[in-house]
Amino acid sequence: MKFDTYHLDLLNKLWERVRMLPGLLKLADKTIREVLKLPEEYGTPFNYGVLLENYISRIEEDMIIFVAFHMTKDLNLTVDMSSIIKHFQGRFDAFEVANYIESKYLSRADEIALKRIRSNVRSMIPPDPDIYDDPEKIMEKILEKNKLVLHCYLEAYGFHEPVNKREVLDSIADVFKFAKIVLEGKPPSTVKAEEVYSAYSAYRSDFFEKKEFWGPIVAVKVYKNGNIRFWFRNEKDAKEVARAIVYGLTEDTQTQSKLSEYLEKTQSCQENA
DSSP states (O other): OOOOOHHHHHHHHHHHHHHHHHHHHHHHHHHHHOOOOOTTTTTTTTTHHHHHHHHHHHHHHHEEEEEEEHTTTTOOOOOHHHHHHHHHHTOOOOOHHHHHHHHHGGGGGHHHHHHHHHHHHHHTTTTTTTTOOOHHHHHHHETTTTEEEOOOOBOOOOOOOOOOOOHHHHHHHHHHHHHHHHHHHHOOTOOOHHHHHHHHTSOOTTTTTTTTSSSSEEEEEEEETTTEEEEESSHHHHHHHEOOOOOSSSSOOSSHHHHHHHHHHHHHHHHHH
């Protein structure tokens, strides 16, 4: 969501009214005490100033989160909400929060999203101490002709759910996103993989059954040992994605990735702006 000036101004005005509540309660409490000549130890219906201050502080946190969340919710970004709250706590201003999110996250959205998605996919490289520091051995481990073999821990903490399906699906979705970034030049900040969740939420769907798709990745199968196979349209696509996982999207990939072209165009546009 993109907030305009009207939205931000409205949030500030609403916040100013909320901030007035403790003062109004204190005034009401003082007035009724003076009129009825009540001793200090007597309570009044308005003696909630301290409690309300705590609620107001929580509302301020929620307003900071509200602005940050709605500005980034449709993007592949991980936003450090705690640091944003700490930065603005006690001095909320919707315009300042929006400007902060714009400069820290949105202005570098593709760069941040690409780093996050690739890091998540790299964490799926099968655990093997013999290949840890050897890129070519990692390539051999994960690449099988037109397939990539990655790994995800399946165990769930909940008693009623032996497989942590949501985390596994999020990991599979990140591989789909990364493939679309590398092979189709999709912007990292907005690339989607909703087809993954749709396929695995189908009625009576077997989680360990091979699923078929349209796109760079044409099939996926989750195995009970945690391995996940991704079938690509051809060996070239699988190898290009594997190299991007292992080496990153640089000259070391030894390919002319569409993403490289996209990032070059983006950088050129920013320099000319």
